[in-house]
Amino acid sequence: MTGTGTGPLAGVRVVELAGIGPGPFAAMLLADLGADVVRVDRPGGAGLGIDPAYDLTNRNKRSVLVDLKSAEGPGQVLDLVARADVLIEGYRPGVAERLGVGPRDCLARNPKLVYGRMTGWGQEGPLARRAGHDIAYIALTGTLSMIGTPDAPPAVPANLLGDYAGGSLYLVVGVLAALHHARAEGGTGQVVDAAITDGAAHLSTMIHGMLAAGGWQDRRGVNLLDGGCPFYGTYETSDGRHMAVGALERQFYDEFMRLLGLADLAPARDDLARWGELRDAVAARFKERTRDEWTAVFEGSDACVAPVLSLREAPAHPHLAARGTFTDHGGLTQPAPAPRFSATPGSVRRPPARPGADAAEVARDWGVPSVQQQHPDGRRPS
Numbered sequence: 001m002t003g004t005g006t007g008p009l010a011g012v013r014v015v016e017l018a019g020i021g022p023g024p025f026a027a028m029l030l031a032d033l034g035a036d037v038v039r040v041d042r043p044g045g046a047g048l049g050i051d052p053a054y055d056l057t058n059r060n061k062r063s064v065l066v067d068l069k070s071a072e073g074p075g076q077v078l079d080l081v082a083r084a085d086v087l088i089e090g091y092r093p094g095v096a097e098r099l100g101v102g103p104r105d106c107l108a109r110n111p112k113l114v115y116g117r118m119t120g121w122g123q124e125g126p127l128a129r130r131a132g133h134d135i136a137y138i139a140l141t142g143t144l145s146m147i148g149t150p151d152a153p154p155a156v157p158a159n160l161l162g163d164y165a166g167g168s169l170y171l172v173v174g175v176l177a178a179l180h181h182a183r184a185e186g187g188t189g190q191v192v193d194a195a196i197t198d199g200a201a202h203l204s205t206m207i208h209g210m211l212a213a214g215g216w217q218d219r220r221g222v223n224l225l226d227g228g229c230p231f232y233g234t235y236e237t238s239d240g241r242h243m244a245v246g247a248l249e250r251q252f253y254d255e256f257m258r259l260l261g262l263a264d265l266a267p268a269r270d271d272l273a274r275w276g277e278l279r280d281a282v283a284a285r286f287k288e289r290t291r292d293e294w295t296a297v298f299e300g301s302d303a304c305v306a307p308v309l310s311l312r313e314a315p316a317h318p319h320l321a322a323r324g325t326f327t328d329h330g331g332l333t334q335p336a337p338a339p340r341f342s343a344t345p346g347s348v349r350r351p352p353a354r355p356g357a358d359a360a361e362v363a364r365d366w367g368v369p370s371v372q373q374q375h376p377d378g379r380r381p382s
Helices: 021-031 073-081 096-101 101-109 132-140 160-183 195-203 207-214 250-260 263-271 272-286 291-300 318-323 360-364
Strands: 013-017 036-039 061-065 086-089 114-119 190-195 230-234 244-245 304-309 326-331 334-336
Touching: 013 021, 013 073, 021 036, 021 061, 021 086, 021 114, 036 073, 036 244, 061 360, 073 101, 086 160, 096 326, 101 114, 114 160, 132 160, 132 195, 132 263, 160 190, 160 195, 190 195, 190 263, 230 272, 250 263, 250 272, 250 291, 263 272, 291 304
Parallel strands: 013 036, 013 086, 036 061, 086 114, 114 190
Antiparallel strands: 230 244, 244 304, 326 334
8 A cells, every 4th residue: 555645745755754743743734635654753762652553643654764863864764855755854953964864965865855844943043942842832922822811821722723733734834835836847945944933923913913903902811802702702501511602793693692592781792891791691691501402592593602512522513524524544533634625635544654664665665675674673674
C-alpha cells in the first residue's frame, strides 16, 4: 500500500521530522488531503507518551527510523529530501542546522523544496531559542487575555488556539503557497517560518480593528463576542450541563427570547444598563430545565442555540452523523478530514504510523534504499 491518497494533494511528497504538537498535525492535514507523508522517527521515540496506535495525528502517514546523530543519519534524510516536495520540522532554531538537515543542506540537495519550520517563537527574536508551549505563546500575543470571565483568570482553550489554529494551519497555508510558487515557471523552493506567536496574533486581526474603532474594550468578559453579552455566551442547565447561545441579530434574538419565555424582556437587548438584569433572567430560566429539554425547545428554530456536547457525545449528534463529520477507522472514532472537495475528496486510509514500520515500503516507493528498516535502537538488521 502506498502512502499517496486520492485527495487534491495526491502525488505531493512530504518528509516530516518527528516532533509533537503542531508539526505532526500539519503533516496529518497534508496527508488527509492525499499527500504521501513519510515521518522520520528517531530511535527510542519522541511522542506524547501514548501508545502510537492511538496517536491520530500520525494517521495516513508512513514511518521510517533515522538516528540523525549517527554518521549516516543526515544523509538518509537528505536522500528523502531529494525526492520530496516539502519538509516539515519543529526543532528549536539552529538544531536542524547542527544535525545537518537545515535549509541550506536540504535546498542544496533539492532547490525546489519547500522547507516548513514550525516553532512557537519563530526563527529569530529575543525569545527564539527559549522553550515554550501553546499557553505561553497565546499569552504573549494578547489572545489568551480575551478568554474567560472578568472575575477569574483567563481560561485555557486546551492547545487548540495556539498549537493548531495559530501554528499548524498557518504552516499548512504557508507550505501550500510556497509549493504553488515552487511549481510555477521560474519558481524556487524556500523556507516557511511559521511561528505560533505570529499566527495567534494574526487570528485577532478583526478584534484589533474593533479595538481601534472603540468597539472592543481591552478587558475580558465585557465585549460582544467574549461572553460579556448576555445573548452570546453559555448557560448552565438544571442537570449541570450547558447551552450555548449566539442570538446576535435582532431576528434571532427575538426568536430566542420567545422560545425562552422571556419576550417581555426583549427590549433589554439595546440597553446596556439592563444587560445584567437580562443575563440573570436568562440564567435563571435555563436552570429550570435540563440540557436535553432545552435542546428540544430550540430544535428547528433560528434562535442560534445549541447544546454544549462533550467529546464523546459529539459524533452521535444527528447533524454531524449525517455529514460524516466523524469517522471510524481501525476501531477508532476520529474527526474526518476537512475541508471537503467535490472532485478529489480526502480520506482516512491508514491507521497511525508505527515508528519505523514502513521503512521497506518507503525505500521501494521513493527509491531510497538508505532508509531500510532499522531496529528500535537505530541499528540496521543483520
